[in-house]
Amino acid sequence: MLDGGKTFITGGRNADRVLVVCRTGTADADDRRGGLSILVVDNTSPGFTVGRTLEKIGLHAQDTVELSFSGVRVPVEDRLGEEGAAFGYLAHNLPQERLTIAVAAVAAAARAVELATGYANERRIFGAPLATFQNSKFVLAECATEVAAAQAMLDQALAAHDRGELDAVDAAKLKLFTTEVQARVVDRCLQLHGGYGYITEYPIARLxxxxxxxxxxxxxxEVMKTIVAKSLDLAR
Structure with missing residues (x-):
């Protein structure tokens, strides 16, 4: 019998079946991650409700919803994997998930540089292309360098993943670095667009x-920093 709720569920509006991490056993003081299981719930199950679609700043092409479970009966054959083993299953896939996010982050940062370069070449200020000003050159040079560093780190992680050697710490370092690079690069490239960068018809605004x-x-x-810090020889 499943009761509770889930928030920030991407794809929840369109899913026919959802995998729900829930508590099926008592948490041990020495193992707070124990007692969690994964149940497969059909969207036609009585007591299962898809709530409102949440309004987000970005990623408008994907739905993100709230799900609620009120007395939802789930047969034992719809348990995924072993009872109480959910956290292990989730942790096993985290490095790949963070690798995927890094791929998207580097691609977005590289696209931002392309857009800003094109805009700087076309936009004329005081009779000259924006790209001819030293500030524009320096900003784009910095951004291109950061993207190249992020790409190199990503390539190394992809190779490690192919070999089955991408661990949680390296995946955390990768996600931390590439997403922070994405934030800095996209912001600087938007700044080069001036007021047009704030207008949604320009792709840089959506990025x-x-x-x-x-x-x-x-x-x-912050979680990524915590994971990396735990791998260092730091005083406790």
Missing amino acids: YADARISRIYGGTS
């Missing part, structure tokens, strides 16, 4: 709005 979630979902930047 700016979409970029903000990268440092939140899949584990916030």
Whole structure:
């Protein structure tokens, strides 16, 4: 019998079946992550309700909703995996999830540089292309350098993942670095657009709005720093 709610569920509006992490056993003081299981719930189940679609700053193409469960009966055959083993399953996939976010972050940052470069070449200020001003050159040079560094780190992580060697710490470092690069680069490239960068018909504005979630979902930047810090030989 499943009771409770879930918030910030991407794809919840369109899903026919959802995987729900829920508590099926008592939490142990020495293992707070124990007692969690994954249940597969059909969207036609009595007591299962898809709530409102949440209005987001960015990523408007995907739905994000609230889900609620009120006395939803789930047969034992719809448990996914072993009882109480949910956290292990989730943690196993976290490095790949964070790798995927990094791929999108680097791609978005690279696209921002392309857009800003094109705009700077076309936009004329005081009779000359914006690209001819030293500030424009320096900003784009800095952004291109950061994207190249992020791409190199991403390529290394992709190779490690292919070998089955991408661990939680390196994935955290990757997500932290690439999403912070994405934020800085997109912001600087929008600034080069001036007032037009704030107008949604310009692609850079959409990149700016979409970029903000990268440092939140899949584990916030603060969580990534915590993971990396635990891997260091620091005093406790």
